[in-house]
Amino acid sequence: MSSRGNATVNDTSLRSDIVQSHWALRLMPKAAWPYMKLARLDRPIGTWLLLFPCWWSLSLATAASPAHSLDLGFAWLFLLFAVGSLVMRGAGCTFNDIVDRDFDIKVARTADRPIPSGQVTTRQAVAFLGLQLLIGLIILLQLNWYAVAVGAASLLLVFTYPFMKRITYWPQAWLGLTFNWGALVGWAAIQGILDWPAVVLYAAGIAWTLGYDTIYAHQDKEDDALIGVKSTALRFGSATKTWLWFFYALTSLLLAVTGVSLGLTWPFWIGLAAVTVHLCWQITTLDTDDPQDCLAKFQSNRFVGWLLLAGLLLSNAV
Numbered sequence: 001m002s003s004r005g006n007a008t009v010n011d012t013s014l015r016s017d018i019v020q021s022h023w024a025l026r027l028m029p030k031a032a033w034p035y036m037k038l039a040r041l042d043r044p045i046g047t048w049l050l051l052f053p054c055w056w057s058l059s060l061a062t063a064a065s066p067a068h069s070l071d072l073g074f075a076w077l078f079l080l081f082a083v084g085s086l087v088m089r090g091a092g093c094t095f096n097d098i099v100d101r102d103f104d105i106k107v108a109r110t111a112d113r114p115i116p117s118g119q120v121t122t123r124q125a126v127a128f129l130g131l132q133l134l135i136g137l138i139i140l141l142q143l144n145w146y147a148v149a150v151g152a153a154s155l156l157l158v159f160t161y162p163f164m165k166r167i168t169y170w171p172q173a174w175l176g177l178t179f180n181w182g183a184l185v186g187w188a189a190i191q192g193i194l195d196w197p198a199v200v201l202y203a204a205g206i207a208w209t210l211g212y213d214t215i216y217a218h219q220d221k222e223d224d225a226l227i228g229v230k231s232t233a234l235r236f237g238s239a240t241k242t243w244l245w246f247f248y249a250l251t252s253l254l255l256a257v258t259g260v261s262l263g264l265t266w267p268f269w270i271g272l273a274a275v276t277v278h279l280c281w282q283i284t285t286l287d288t289d290d291p292q293d294c295l296a297k298f299q300s301n302r303f304v305g306w307l308l309l310a311g312l313l314l315s316n317a318v
Contacts, residue, residue, distance in 0.1 A: 034119035039090030051085035052305030057186030059312035084139040091132035099162040147188040154181040169235035172213040180205030204254035211247035216298040219291040248279040271311015
């Protein structure tokens, strides 16, 4: 097929994807569609999973100090972290696609991504990455200098994560370190320093990520095994549910330790109980051999985020 024919096929595929996709993308001009897909704006679950540890931490840091309250300043930080999570998740996905472009073309689920499908060149993707990082820096500079330093340190994790699946069966652990860094930044943004509750929350987030991203990885386990990419899904195999019980139990335990250390009130404990029930439901109903079920269970973790956040905010309010 000619290059013109390939372009037509790619354009038709992209148009179909966008029409069936997130409403925000349908508002974008056609020229922006490949870049919005590169930043995964059509798949917002990743942004939520990056954002919730930030919001949890802001709420915890507020509860830890009588000098802070749920005021306009708190709302402004909530908004900043929301925009920052959107931009930095997009930057991380863009960099991941640049690094993985030769792998993505060999996997059915990722072959139609903008770079391997030819919708965006590598050079264009690099330029788009630079723009996102610039926006992320502008947002980060709105925080105090201690929080800026903590936030900037996360770039080491962001830019090494795509290489982990080449060298270890535990890339999900590295993703946990990366995706939950906002738990440290959120605390620093309010308190101007790091303290043990933030570290424990960070550890809880890592355990949570190990659980939900192992579920996610089961979608690609056959392709990953063929092309030599490693994951906890391949490492655990039929023992996956046993490991999930461990990861999710550790998540709930560490969240409980955080609540006790700060003397949080009853709404937090109701929220945590609801989170624990939901995590148990994920494990007991999961079919690791059904990619659609794995995706649905992975996406359901947004409810974990909302349930715990509601408990934290109400605990601060009563």
